[in-house]
Amino acid sequence: MAKQITGLDLSVIVPFYNEEGNIKPLYEEIKEVLISTGKSYEMVFVNDGSKDKTLERAIEIAESDPTVHVIDLLRNSGQTAALMAGLDQTCGDVIISMDGDGQNDPKGIVKLLEELEKGYSVVSGWRKDRQDKEISRKLPSRIANKLISKVSGVHLHDYGCALKAYKREVVEQVRLYGEMHRFVPIYTVWQGGKISEVPVNHRARVHGESKYGLNRIFKVLLDLLLVMFMERYMTKPIYVFGGVGFLSLALSVLTAIWAIFLKIFDGKSFVETPLPILVGTFFTTGILCILMGLLAELMMRTYFEAQDKKTYQIKGHYNFKGSKIT
Known part of the structure; x- marks a missing residue:
């Protein structure tokens, strides 16, 4: 129609x-x-x-x-x-x-x-x-x-x-x-x-x-x-994915420290706890989230630039002729 x-x-x-x-x-x-x-x-x-x-x-x-x-x-x-x-x-x-x-x-x-x-x-x-x-x-x-x-x-x-x-x-x-x-x-x-x-x-x-x-x-x-x-994040998705990624990496480090602490002071072997698995899971998740954030950034730049879209909106012009000042 x-x-x-x-x-x-x-x-x-x-x-x-x-x-x-x-x-x-x-x-x-x-x-x-x-x-x-x-x-x-x-x-x-x-x-x-x-x-x-x-x-x-x-x-x-x-x-x-x-x-x-x-x-x-x-x-x-x-x-x-x-x-x-x-x-x-x-x-x-x-x-x-x-x-x-x-x-x-x-x-x-x-x-x-x-x-x-x-x-x-x-x-x-x-x-x-x-x-x-x-x-x-x-x-x-x-x-x-x-x-x-x-x-x-x-x-x-x-x-x-x-x-x-x-x-x-x-x-x-x-x-x-x-x-x-x-x-x-x-x-x-x-x-x-x-x-x-x-x-x-x-x-x-x-x-x-x-x-x-x-x-x-x-x-x-x-x-x-x-x-x-x-x-909030369409023009900056890396803030979301990167934030989650760094949080996951931080959890990976803390979990590793905890596992080492138990090994030294409590005599627990690494294989006696699930902590090594959590370390690997948090670390992998963190890296993947950061990489996804970088990929999302590239996609959003392609989205805006390929369609000539702006990341801002102009409400109006006042006393503006659009000529370049030389």
């Missing part, structure tokens, strides 16, 4: 996976809200490898409404990949994302836009009165939100709410993988942008079944670890 013509105010991206019963009523609600804003808009429905009749329903809607575009992914790739597929094909100045299960109330779009106009780069919805099961959905979400806020330093009540509004220039600089769509507010703050959060209405699911389980919290935590690593 080719990218749509430019000049639109809003692009609404909705990923769907086995939501044939939700897509038509959700479309009608979104359209009513978008018309009420008075802005030009498009809707991008991403079929994320559905096995039911979601794609057929989406195509029927698109054939009757030229503002609706449908992207059909080859297989189920996950919410983040579906969102990126939509982002790559949209052209609105403001991007709005939401779930396709009907639990996000489209009326919240108006709240997001009002907040965005106050100068924020990203506005996230907050499902303050969430209509989900307490143990399997709400409790893990609260734990994950507190942990993400603590680790990242970016405090939001509800990272998992899919209803968000972004200014295009923010999301164009981010490539998302795994479950990283929820971390866009963190990227925004790290890049110097401003974020906000507004309470939005959350509804109980009417059709279909939830696709999320408790195992998702572990995926989110692993992605958070990756995000933190990329932010």
